[in-house]
Amino acid sequence: MTRQAVSTLVLLLVVLLVFWRMRAGWRARTRRSSALVPTLPVAPAELGAARLAPVDATYVSTTRSGDWLDRVTAQGLGVRSPAQVAVFDSGVRISRQGATDLFVPASALRGATGAPGMAGKVVGGEGLVVLTWQADPADPRGLDTGLRPKHSADRERLIAALETLTPGQAPAQEENS
Numbered sequence: 001m002t003r004q005a006v007s008t009l010v011l012l013l014v015v016l017l018v019f020w021r022m023r024a025g026w027r028a029r030t031r032r033s034s035a036l037v038p039t040l041p042v043a044p045a046e047l048g049a050a051r052l053a054p055v056d057a058t059y060v061s062t063t064r065s066g067d068w069l070d071r072v073t074a075q076g077l078g079v080r081s082p083a084q085v086a087v088f089d090s091g092v093r094i095s096r097q098g099a100t101d102l103f104v105p106a107s108a109l110r111g112a113t114g115a116p117g118m119a120g121k122v123v124g125g126e127g128l129v130v131l132t133w134q135a136d137p138a139d140p141r142g143l144d145t146g147l148r149p150k151h152s153a154d155r156e157r158l159i160a161a162l163e164t165l166t167p168g169q170a171p172a173q174e175e176n177s
Contacts, residue, residue, distance in 0.1 A: 034074040036064070036143065037135040041091075043103035048089025052161035055154040057129075059083040059096050060146035061120040065110075065132050071119040072143060076100040080120050085147055087161040092131065094147070102145070108133045110142055112162035114155065118146040129158050 001009075062077040064070040071078050079099040086093045091105040110133055114126025121128065129149060134142040149155045 036072055036139055037062075037074045037077060040075045040100065041103050041105050041108065041135070043093060043101075044090050046090070047093065050086060050088055051164055052085075052087040052157060054084040054086040054095070055158060056150035057083050057085050057154070057158075058121070058148040058150070059094055059099070059102075060118055060128060060148055062143050062145045063119050065142040065144045068115070068118040068144070077102070077145075083147065085149075085158060087158070087165065091165065092162065094145070104131060104133045104145070106165040108135065109162065109165050110134060111166050112159050114159065115146065118144065121146065121148060123148065127152075127155070129155055129162070131162060 059081050062072045076099050081096040081099040083094050083096045091103055094102040112131050115128045115130045116124050129147045131145045132142055
């Protein structure tokens with residue numbers, strides 16, 4: 001074998017080893033994060049009134065709340081994908097292309113804000129919309145889900161709609177007299 005063939009073979013083996021270790025690391029992360037999100041919330045048959053019509057966005061990732069690099073990969077939450085985000089009385093529906101859709105019930109939503117980035121995407125400024133929510137009531141820390149609206153004007157509209165679902169922010173219900 002020539003020196004070039006040996007070098008190519010060694011390089012190929014190193015690349016394969018790196019990919020194998022990356023896959024093993026992803027699987028280990030998924031096992032660890034499965035305790036945080038044992039199942040995804042199921043959207044109710046009746047979502048209620050739409051507070052925001054679907055907006056195009058990129059689903060960036062979900063992380064542990066407060067740690068923008070601690071990606072949660074359980075239940076397909078680590079997969080970046082094009083999405084449409086709609087806000088309803090019952091919660092937030094994130095319809096993802098090529099990945100499992102995500103529904104965050106209004107009762108699980110803890111807040112919404114802008115952020116410069118999170119695992120998988122750094123945009124600077126306040127270009128991401130981050131939903132803070134609880135998948136498991138036993139986990140007081142919760143999760144952050146990052147979305148990058150396609151149009152910058154949708155960012156403020158999305159945050160405003162999400163804030164109407166957070167505790168203490170919901171509009172008052174009219175009482176029957």
